[in-house]
Amino acid sequence: MDIKVLQKKIRQLLKERNAILLVHNYQRPEIQDIADLTGDSLGLSIEAAKTQAEIIVFCGVHFMAETASILCPDKVVLLPVISAGCPMADMITAQSLAKKKKELPGVPVVSYVNSSASVKAESDICCTSANAIQVVNSLAPYDTILMTPDKNLAQYAQRYTDKRIVYWEGFCPYHDILTAEQVRKVKQEHPQALFLAHPECRPGVIDLADEVKSTSGMLDYARKAKNREYIIGTETGIIHTLKTQNPDKVFIPADENMICIDMKKTQLPDIVNALVNLSPVIKVAEDIRVQAKGAVERMLLVPRD
Numbered sequence: 001m002d003i004k005v006l007q008k009k010i011r012q013l014l015k016e017r018n019a020i021l022l023v024h025n026y027q028r029p030e031i032q033d034i035a036d037l038t039g040d041s042l043g044l045s046i047e048a049a050k051t052q053a054e055i056i057v058f059c060g061v062h063f064m065a066e067t068a069s070i071l072c073p074d075k076v077v078l079l080p081v082i083s084a085g086c087p088m089a090d091m092i093t094a095q096s097l098a099k100k101k102k103e104l105p106g107v108p109v110v111s112y113v114n115s116s117a118s119v120k121a122e123s124d125i126c127c128t129s130a131n132a133i134q135v136v137n138s139l140a141p142y143d144t145i146l147m148t149p150d151k152n153l154a155q156y157a158q159r160y161t162d163k164r165i166v167y168w169e170g171f172c173p174y175h176d177i178l179t180a181e182q183v184r185k186v187k188q189e190h191p192q193a194l195f196l197a198h199p200e201c202r203p204g205v206i207d208l209a210d211e212v213k214s215t216s217g218m219l220d221y222a223r224k225a226k227n228r229e230y231i232i233g234t235e236t237g238i239i240h241t242l243k244t245q246n247p248d249k250v251f252i253p254a255d256e257n258m259i260c261i262d263m264k265k266t267q268l269p270d271i272v273n274a275l276v277n278l279s280p281v282i283k284v285a286e287d288i289r290v291q292a293k294g295a296v297e298r299m300l301l302v303p304r305d
């Protein structure tokens with residue numbers, strides 16, 4: 001079926017089913033274009049928490065749909081491709097975290113939302129790339145914190161806190177391939193460009209950034225800033241929206257290989273099937289959900305700058 005026909009069919013099914021389509025900024029362009037909301041992990045969680053729709057179709061990866069299920073147990077949460085996961089989230093389990101906690105008694109755990117519901121259930125508070133610094137600094141009485149699973153996000157947050165951050169050794173395989181050497185090369189080719197980096201990038205890459213932002217933070221920044229050219233240090237899916245929202249500006253991927261395979265698994269026919277069959281459903285077991293909800297809700301209460 002042709003793209004336009006599929007897009008129209010999806011919008012029609014969404015209406016018939018009283019469903020909302022939440023789409024992460026890394027998804028395929030043809031999916032972003034028909035979203036009710038595109039956003040970063042934080043923005044999509046906030047929207048999931050307040051939507052009136054009965055069904056949430058989450059075009060992203062497994063942990064994002066789980067977060068929606070944690071926040072909205074009465075809604076049906078659909079993840080059109082069940083195998084769309086996050087390799088970084090898979091680098092930690094609830095069991096391995098429980099073991100680490102025993103080695104660090106009294107140390108609170110901050111888990112990046114890129115983690116399973118059972119890891120969130122073992123955590124004190126969650127954070128996203130948009131609020132990691134605020135979340136860490138909100139833990140006022142503690143001078144040591146355990147951050148999981150992203151070592152790069154943790155090392156980025158360490159720059160902005162006096163607390164000692166002990167970190168898990170996880171990483172995003174697509175952000176972690178970007179090297180400082182590659183950034184220097186692209187900067188040399190585009191000397192007028194500002195370099196925007198995602199905090200999942202390595203410390204040496206962060207050192208070279210003009211701005212460090214979540215995906216939605218990058219979109220906001222590019223809309224408001226006067227500069228014409230930008231080097232983008234995150235998954236390349238965001239470049240579609242950057243270009244659509246800023247037709248007069250130029251966006252250059254820092255590394256064209258920064259493509260998250262899982263984020264690209266979902267295609268338009270998968271969304272049609274999900275809406276027709278009301279499947280695959282993501283539902284977090286109630287005991288885990290209640291514990292994980294505490295960590296997610298505590299994060300949502302942290303004031304943003």
Ligand code: 13P
Pocket residue numbers: 025039040041042086114128129130172200213214215216
């Ligand atoms: P944000 O969109 O929250 O910045 O996160 C990036 C990411 O890797 C999501 O998987």
Ligand code: SF4
Pocket residue numbers: 061085086087088089114172173174175235260261262263
């Ligand atoms: Fe996970 Fe990285 Fe893909 Fe985000 S881009 S879903 S962190 S593997």
